[in-house]
Every structure is written in structure tokens, then in C-alpha cells.
Amino acid sequence: MTNKDEPIKIIVIGDVVGRAGRKCLKELLPKLRSQFAADLVIVNGENTAGGFGITKKIFLQLTKEFGISAITTGNHWHDKKEIYSFKDQYENLLIPANMYNVDKESKGYCLLPIRDKKIALINLTGRVFMKGENRCPFETFDKIYDLLKDQTKTFIVDFHGEATSEKQAFAQYVRGRCSLLYGTHTHCPTADERIFDHSMGFVTDVGMTGSYDSVIGVKTSASLGFFLGKGKAKFEPSNLEPWLCALLCSIDLSSGKCLDLKRERMKFADHATDDLATPKTYAMPSS
Template sequence: MHVLFIGDVVGEPGFRAIATYLPHLVSKYDVELVIANAENIADGNGVTRSTANALFEHGVDVLTNGNHAWDKKEALDYIKSEPRLLRPHNYPAGTPGSGWCIFTTKHGHKVGILNLLGNLFMPGDLACPFATALQALEQKPEDVKVIIVDVHAEVASEKIGMGWYLDGKVSAVVGTHTHVPTADERILPKGTGYITDVGMSGCYDSIVGLDTQKMLNRLIDKQPESMSVAEGKATLCAVMLDIDEISGRCREIFRLRVAESDMDSGMDELRLV
């Protein structure tokens, strides 16, 4: 089975990239499940009911989250009634929503999706993501063989550590948060697909999807500029996972990147291997 994981969707350009390119990718690769990290979809910070629903309507099946999960207050109520919208599973007990869901694909396969938030250089006093992952996996139903983990973290070593820790226990560990795609996709020795960061879906003529000049004002002149989503051509960054639905082992992982300039010139999406 093919699972497409789309990197952090940043504002309107990220949404535009999904609306434009996702149908093509689903059709070409016979994608059975589409997961996207949506913590930056609402004006670059957080997620709202309308932005989440728009992603669902355009073919995304499950949304993961991160440190901006609660930037929009309405998410607190919405997440209670929408199991397809996750939040990091290592938030304290009593936090609305869940970081774990089981999604049944169009071909009837059950897939577990686990969302974790790293501890290093991240706000909040969260439970250990490693212990949280193990606890979640110990409670999973026996018939769920395919498991995808989104570890939303700042530090590469923490994400790489999670890959090795869960090797053989899950189908794939994909990193999100830095908005910069890494070139270290691989299959670990016990069959877990891994990449440190999927990258972002948004405007790459920017600083991590945000307006370049405003970010430079903050970085150089230390001005209290508000951050805003960059405007410009949209790029979709994702990884494709080919997973054996019987064993749960990952057979292949490869990066995909498609930009408006590529499509305008008649090019197919760029498969990065």
C-alpha cells in the first residue's frame, strides 16, 4: 500500500499546493492514505475548523499537529469532535483530542497514526515522547499492522533517535517542524522507513514559509515584526511510503517535490532519490 505524508502545510500557498497537485499524486501512485501536518495551515500558526475541513475536502485523510496546535482557540473545541485531527500524544492527560487514531483506508486496511512532540527546545512541560510512543504501541489493537509516526521536533538527533527506538515497531517515522526537507530518507534495519524532516508545503521563496523581509527585520534589526505567511509560488513537499500491509514493514520511501514552476513548464513531479 502507498501512504503519502505531506510536510507542514503553511498558509494559503500550502493549501493551494495540495489542492493543485494532490489529485495527480493520488492517481499516479494509487495512494491509499494521505496524511498532512497542518499546524501552520491557518495564517501560518495553528489550525481552524474551516482550514482543516478544507484539507479533508481536498483529499487529506488525517491531519497531524505540533507546537502550534492551540494557537487558534477554536481548535480546542473542534478537535474534540474530529478524530482525524490529531494533536501531540504526549500532551498532559485531559488535553482535548488525541495524538493517536486508527484510520481505515479505501481498501479496508487499518492504519495507526501517532503524533508526537519533541522535548528539546520546544515549549511546554510534556511527557517523554519515547515513553509515550511505547505506551501507545502497547495498547494498539493486534490487527493494526501499519503504523505511521509523525515526530514534530526541533532537534535532528531527537528525531533520529525516535527512528532507531521504534525501528521494527512501526512502519515509518517521519520528522516535521523545521520546514526544510532532509536527504536522509532510508529504511532502517528492522523495516521502519525514516526521514528526519519531510519539509514544508508552502512558498519556498521565503524564510521557512514566512515573509522574508519581516523575518529579516526580526533577525537583523530585532524589530518586533509580526510574522506573516509569504506570498508566491506554491511547492508541495512529501514522502511516499510503500508499505507491506501484512507485515507492516516499509518496502520503499522516497521524497517528492512539486512546484508551480515545474508544472508550468510541463514537468512531472520531481521524485528525489
């Protein structure tokens, strides 16, 4: 087997939330990348900028400084309005192809060159419990798949959705056509990674990379205030207990089959959290 025939190794990271998430990428990703001998890293960047959206500076940090090959997003893609000024400059910045406020379907996919082949990366969003009149992800996938299937056998999909059932239904719909399908958006990793038909890797949600002493990455005080009916305080990302959550996937490029799929969870070393930590006690927001 020549190097060109060896499976490619891909690290997938779900929603990266705020500074804690970016710090995890900076400190932990190099270690994971070298341990796994990864060829590619794909990250969902919809929460990288203060928990809401992505800026050009952060996009360039992720892609140029951290060497991440492509950034997918989700419902928070446009929280930072500056994205409108740079989203069309970068093919490796994806926005869900079927999202109601995305006019160009082509922003939802790209072809990543690897060795003498290409990988199709597609970003979609769910419709169940998601805001907006999103177009059908099933039909959108069919359309993009038909467009790209003569150029590659390797299809990877980030399905950004809230409902477990919708993600699993989508998995059943695309099995046989995808190499890897993973869910993002819930910010909570699921322990159900498996390979369908020795061919398509799937996990319902990769989970976030960010603070896990929080409520899906948001500071506890603000989130609790909201759930206790004390009004909506400003949602800010927490910095407590950052974890990096990832999927490690091996794919045979000539067949497009997923050969191996594992979850990985790395905690920040305690000493490394010092410059991120905020006091662990919190005050309830007043009503």
C-alpha cells in the first residue's frame, strides 16, 4: 500500500464556544492532531466569537494559525454582521445550504483537495425545533450529492440540528451515499457513534468544545435566570472547565467508506485554566 492509498484521518470538532473553546483548540488540538496523525481538521465555528457568530479575525486564526481545513456553521452564522463582508471570499467557510436566510446554496458545500482526490463537505441544518423556514435538508442533500457525485466518493456532512430524531432519520436517508455524517448544535456529545453497513460513520452530536461547567456553554447565572423566569440576562460564554470534544475518523478515499470512528474528549489541564477561570460562585440575576 502506498501512502496515497492509505486511509485519510480526519478530526471533526463540533460547535466551538467562545474563548474557552478557542483556547482548547490552541492548546489541545496540536496534541490530538499529532497523536492521531490527522490529515484534515473540520470545525463548526458558529459560536466562536463570544458565543455568537464568527469574525474574520477568528476565521483566519482557525484556518491559518491553527491549520483547520474548513469551518462549518449553523443558525448562529450571521450573529456577527461582519460575516456578510467576507463569507464569499472563502470557499472553506460554509453556511447551511438549506437555511432560510442563506440565498446561495453553494455556500453550503465545498470540495476539499486531499492527495490526488477531493472530499465533498456539506453543511445542512435541521427543521425540527429550529427557527426560520428552513428548506428541506433531505432534498437539498439530494441536489448537492447529484451535483458532486462524479467528482468524489467521499461525502462528509455536518447536520446542524436540535432534534435527535431528525438527525437519525437523515442518517437512514443518506446511508450508502455518505462517508461520515455528524450532528452539531446541541452542544452535548452523544455516545452513539457507529458505522452503518461498514460504510458510513455517524454520531448524533459531536458536542461542543468549550466550557462544561455551564449551560451549553453559557454562564450559569444568566441561563438559570432565564429558566427561572427572571428575565433574559445577557448570555455570555462561560470559561469554566473547558473540554475539547472530537470525532476521529478514518476514511478510504478510493471507496469513500468509513473504516473507523471514535469519540475523543480532552479536558484542559487544571493549571492551564487559570487565565480563563472566573469565580465559581454566581449570583442570581435580579428580577
